[in-house]
Amino acid sequence: MRPARADLAEEWLRGIARAGFVPGVRARARAALQELLEELVAAVRAEPFDASVGDRIGAELVDLRMSAPPVIGMTVHLLAAELPPLIGGDLSIVRVRVLDLLEHVTTGFVTAQRNAAVGAAEQMNRSEKIHWRRVQTDLQQRLQHDPVTGLPNEQQLRQHLAAGDGIGLCLLGIDRFPELADTLGRDTLLTAVAAMLRQLTGVFVAHLGNDEFALVAEDLPKVADEARRVLLPLHVDVRAGLVEAAGGGAPDDRLRDARLALGWARQDRRDHAVFEPARAEADRRRHRLAADLPSALDNGEIVAYYQPLYRLADRAVIGAEALARWQRPGGPLLGPPDFITLAEHTGLIRPLGRHVLERACRQAARWRRAGHDLMVSVNLSPLQLSEPTLPADVADILHRAGLPPGNLQLEITESVALDDGYAALRRLADLGVRLAMDDFGTGYSSLSLLSKLPISTVKLAAEFLAEPAVLRHTIALCHALDLTVTAEGIETAEQEALLRSLGCDTGQGYHFGRPSPADSRGCVAGCGFHVA
Template sequence: MRQRPAHPLDDHESPSRTFARAWAQRLHEVSFVPRRLGRTIPLLQDLTALLAAALTGDEPDPAAGHHAGTALVEAQLWSPAALRASVEHIHTRLRSDLGITHPDAADRLGPLLGAFTEAFAEGVRAVALTETDDLRRHERATAQRAVLQAEQERQHALLHDQVSGLPNRHALTEHLTTLAAKSDRLAVCVLNLVRFAEISDALGTDPADALLREVGLRMRDLAVTHGLFAAHLGGDEFVLVQAGTRGPDDAVKLFDLVREALAYPWGPAAHPVQLDAKGGLLERAATGAVAGELLRTAKMALTWAKSDPVGSYAMFEQHRHDADRRRHTLSRDLPGAVRNGALRLAYQPIVSLTDRRVVAVEALARWRHPDHGEVAPAEFIPLAERIGLLNRLIGAQLRAAGRHALKWQRTGRPVRLNLNVSTAQLTDPSLPAIVGEALDETGFPPDLLTFEVTEESITTPQASTLAALAALGASFAVDDFGTGYSNFARLHEVSRTAVTSLKVDRSLLASSDVLLTTLVTLAHGLRLHAVAEGVETEDQAAHVRKLGYDHAQGILFGAPAPPDEVAALL
């Protein structure tokens, strides 16, 4: 082919002009162009602007691809080679050369090229149909072959990822649907490349795409060697499907094959990139399987694997999925329950071992969910912490408990109110203000309020929050004492201010008298009350009293009960 003269670039040439010039040069290299380069570039520059606008507009516009494909045919640039060169040039360079950073640009590019190829094929077909009868036989055949090839390339583009060349999600769905109809069992392995985002940020878009192509080649080789189906969901997610499995172990073996395939580094020897993957695995009977559900459950297992800092894969388990759904439902409904007063309080008495007089009551939150029934505090309190609801929860509890305690005072005598606060709550500087507002609203005396805190809360630097709560007039009890890490210097420091008691954990009641005596001696040495938790029998009550404990709590003296029942105990 005759070499065309180079065209020097103007120093101020626009990115679209530069892209169009390179596009025109590619067309001249691979195909006959029935016009001079200078006439081709303006056309291609207009098409470049049209395609770029489709990638960056408010809404996807595949019609731009259709217009561009039609325009090429109308310019008599209708050879298969021209189509291939155009698709490759647009796919590999349009976003980078024009600096397109729209977050949806990559997802829009595939449909845009599909419309481009489809319009090109339609245009060639129209040319073939309108050619005059004197069109030579071989030219007509060439046009027909171009139509066929364009159609084949369009179908390939619709079913394959543009970067890796592997079958895409649509092709994967078709394959899974076919397997579900004819296979006994199957395994689905969804893979996520470890640190791909970090690698992409460090190397740039083009090297990252090259890495994805390399992974695609390795997945394709693995599929051919072991009779698997490999697909690319986009980004750094790949899928392998195996038919005829015999159990979950086969899915694990499949994942092991993947890690072996990724084991050797990619890139130049001087700067190799070590590849690895996390895997979400699903192995099940194929009967009744739905493609979308298979993929969704395998991706759920991948989420579990990605949240595990140690393991490399997770197998889908129905009971774990059910637990996730339950947590999701409870997390969704808990704010409304707090807001609408659906959480109720039960109270358990703390008694003096000397005369069995009630010296305090511990307020315990209870929640009856309309669908899941009674939900234990051990389940919903961590959820409240995770969604940032703990301090709203304690504010609601304190308001309700304060009203109950004031009602008891009107009919009996003042009673100390114990309320649990977690380490996470104590890290929130807004907690004292929330407590203060609740006390002001109810009129409950702050000197009758005790916050039960853990050893961890006392031994970690929460001094400002503890001091602010103490300044309101509240005191503290160290809950579940003896089961955590105790900083005795810190305990001695806070005991001189607002800590009034140590509540020895129920699990220690079966321990030796030496340990129980040591704990009560420690409490009294710090001028604190020693409280034995979990007392269930008279023998236990007599024993801890003999050892010197001041107070006790447990079902012997009363299980957690509604406010009206507690009033009778007072």
């Protein structure tokens, strides 16, 4: 299969052939264009970045006799859309660098054309000079306008933003754009949307490619609502990312912020979202964590902390729940809310879950060998449960750790129980592993569902502690189903006494002990024992 850049070179060549003509042997022209693409890619990736490389590439197009005026307009439009995804990395940074390069490519192209024309200018008659000026005007028009809609393009939008103070930016994205483009025709859809947006008064409208349209105005929420109104006849829904005028900033920064806000609107299923620096920083932090997570697993930065589990009748420690923590070098200790969702989104939850399970089983086996026959409880992600090899993997981990299956408890959520994980749960129960439903009462499951699942324990959500009457009946019904009841989030002696009086079997919470690592002797704070 040919490299993607070879395909882009072929597409570029076909565009040039349509815009003008391809001189010489076609294969040589294709090879020359592919070399220019490689130079552009190298320039984007270079540190420090130098956009002036584009001047030479624009001049080389003229030297290659690919100098018909429409060539540069087609080139800018094609490469601005197709080149960034081929380069990889941070797409927002890559897109800005590509646009800077293409601006210099344009400058180099026009300069080379002008220089070539200077020698012949004196020999031109009046009509030829008028024609040449028209060609130059047409070229400038093509460079600053989208060829499909005729609207200003991203280059002209950036110039407009740089020249104006006190104006806000609204970036519109069309919902279900691929589906609508297939049904109506991409160019037909974009042309119709552009025609409707032109009806907005006092608003600078630009088309940035694909489904993105930019509106520059002062009252952004009003403009976004007005845009939705004028598009109603087309049955087109849009979402908007808004960057307020007060935010200021360079055009590239404002475009980046608007795209980020548009992503929030889509993520939150809202008509529009306003750019917020604090949320943007939180997103950047999550992205950095997501990028660092694979190496964190490889380097042993993901560790297990243990929160003791007490039998309420006599306050005996019967086990501990293993909780993942991320100890970043030189950074704060991170808890599950900081990285578990990231692991699920990036597909790393399976190796991360296995890593914590292995550590927990080895620690429980060590306690058992030292005479402490304790259970270790580990949370199971829905994505882990969807793995067909999970039961076999758990059996392998238990065997290598030397831990009996009955000393391991796996905690699942109500959503897992309601999905299609029953077969895997049944196989895990057949191994002898204990199963517990975590955070019971926060989702949709019912006590009748509990009787159908192969679980042995229900862990009541901390919210139950505020409802003694509900707590009493829930504990009684769980016991009627022969289920052990564990209360989470116990923080006071009064809560402990209430649970004991209601017959709750086990409990955990800050009242007994916070999650702590096992030290070199196997000791966990609050457990009252250690491995000698």
